[in-house]
Amino acid sequence: MAKWRVRPGSIPAAPEQMAQTPVAMGDLPKGQALRRVAAIDIGTNSTHLVIAEVDPVLRSFSVLLTEKATTRLGDRDPHSGDLSPEAIERVLSTLRHCRDLAHSYGVEQIVTAATSAVREAPNGAAFLAALQEQLQLTVDLVSGPEEARLIYLGVLSAMTFGEQPHLILDIGGGSTELILADSHDARILTSTSIGAVRLQREFCQQDPLPASRTSFLRAYVQGALDPVVSQARAALKPGERWTMVATSGTAMALAALAAAEDPKPPLRLQGYRLDKERIDQLLQRLLAMTPEQRRGLTAINDRRAEIIVPGALILQTAMAMLGVRELVVCERALREGLIVDWMLRNQLLGDRFSYQSTIRERTVLHLARSFGVDAARAERVSRHALSLYDQSRGLLHDDDGRGRQLLWAAAQLHTCGKSINISAYHKHTWYLIRHSELLGYSQIEHLMLAAISRYHRRSLPKKRHESWQLIEGREERRTVTAMALLLRLAAALDRRPAAVIETIRLHRSDANPELEIELVAAASEPGELAVDLSLERWSLRSCGPVVLEALGLTLRVREP
Secondary structure, three states: OEOOOOOOOOOOOOOOOOOOOOOOHHHOOOOOOOEEEEEEEEOOOOEEEEEEEEEOOOOEEEEEEEEEEOOOOOOEOOOOOOEOHHHHHHHHHHHHHHHHHHHHOOOOEEEEEEOHHHHHOOOHHHHHHHHHHHHOEOOEEOOHHHHHHHHHHHHHOOOOOOOOOEEEEEEOOOOEEEEEEOOOOEEEEEEEOOOHHHHHHHHOOOOOOOHHHHHHHHHHHHHHHHHHHHHHHHOOOOOOOOEEEEEHHHHHHHHHHHHHOOOOOOOOOOOOEEEHHHHHHHHHHHHHOOHHHHHOOOOOOHHHHHHHHHHHHHHHHHHHHHOOOEEEEEOOOHHHHHHHHHHHHOOOOOOHHHHHHOHHHHHHHHHHHHOOOOHHHHHHHHHHHHHHHHHOEOOOEOOOOHHHHHHHHHHHHOOHHHHOOOOOHHHHHHHHHHOOOOOOOOHHHHHHHHHHHHOOOOOOOOOOOHHHHOOOOHHHHHHHHHHHHHHHHHHHOOOOOOOOEEEEEEEEOOOOOEEEEEEEEOOOOOOOOOOOOHHHHHHHHOOHHHHHHHHOOEEEEOOO
């Protein structure tokens, strides 16, 4: 039976997850087996299910399945405000399906939350009692601030905040949550009773909206948001700037509409950047459309087409009031926050700061494990690559530090394509990374990481390669080329199952454009012969032609 209580208190940060094939249960030591949990978010417009597999070692979670149904619980009786019998039946049917699906995955618990539609309905308590009686589901009716807290946890599981405060805006069907938070804690958690469904039901009887009604709605939204916007501004420190993050249906729908018009649409919307000018243009077009024309937009579904205009008006007005010119889309929200909260309450997360600061590292390690990468060898290649990076600044690269992080991640993942095909594994590695979810990375960083792994062997980048075409910026291409060369050298040094190299030393020549590398063997056991590194030196020399072609440098390997 699903039963849980919200634990109040400080808001901890959360780890990341990877939406990949999970490690088998039997692959972990006893006491460290993967655990499965399901979360259900009963919203005003939709009901969401997520089934996750929690790794107690990495303290992260993988999403195994997500489901969404447009249940329209917010279609309440216009006179009494009660949840309508039709809406209740839609939700009951959906929850029965979600419950059975979760049980088929062997989850140990189903955590469930209901939000504003149930909070405000006079028959909300009776509805929750019916869920308990008919489906044996105990649903927590969360308050507005608690809904904001869970959204914050969900966003933290997908993004790294660094030292900059982030303003999270979640436009739901019945309420809008505004959260100001940094990597340490949430500063404000607010919930306002305006939402896309609520505005559509109460103020959008005419469609398309007349100009006068549009102006009225903007003023209405501004009045509703004014107290929380003032609260957010007051919570900022002098000189602080924020990043705006938008979650849930309205933001995802607008991002999908914008992305569909991009020359190279992204595979996913996580991290997609949308500026206010683009939002203004989209809203202007949506306001001029009939309901039938909006339903014809392939980027959004029919129900979202009904409520996209009031939702977009909330977003546009909020950005104008906050003086924000751009937002970042986050695919995670309350339902993932429920998973993180469950992990916290089951002591599966530790220090709140350390997990927020290591989102990138944990998502990479999680992905490497899911593809069966040899962890020991990947760690050796990473160590070699970073040693080469640190010693070759000004010769092989002029990176400012960004490439170092990508180089480490690429070294951890560069062999994941071997699970598909040995001979061309670098190409399969690119495909797997490209189509995986890497939390904490921007879209361009994701593409760069995949390309670095792709070009660590065989040919240098060519114009016809898709992996190269996707890297459009000159600086980004320069970074990919340099980091891929470093990874190529590091991978060339790992030819045996056991570690044999203790130290790599780079020697520069001021007179000639050349790079000389010296290898120092690992210490041997007493009575054993010193390790012969002839194989590694030969492998390293094979990289010479590529280094010469790419950088015009002669590569020399120092003999003992």
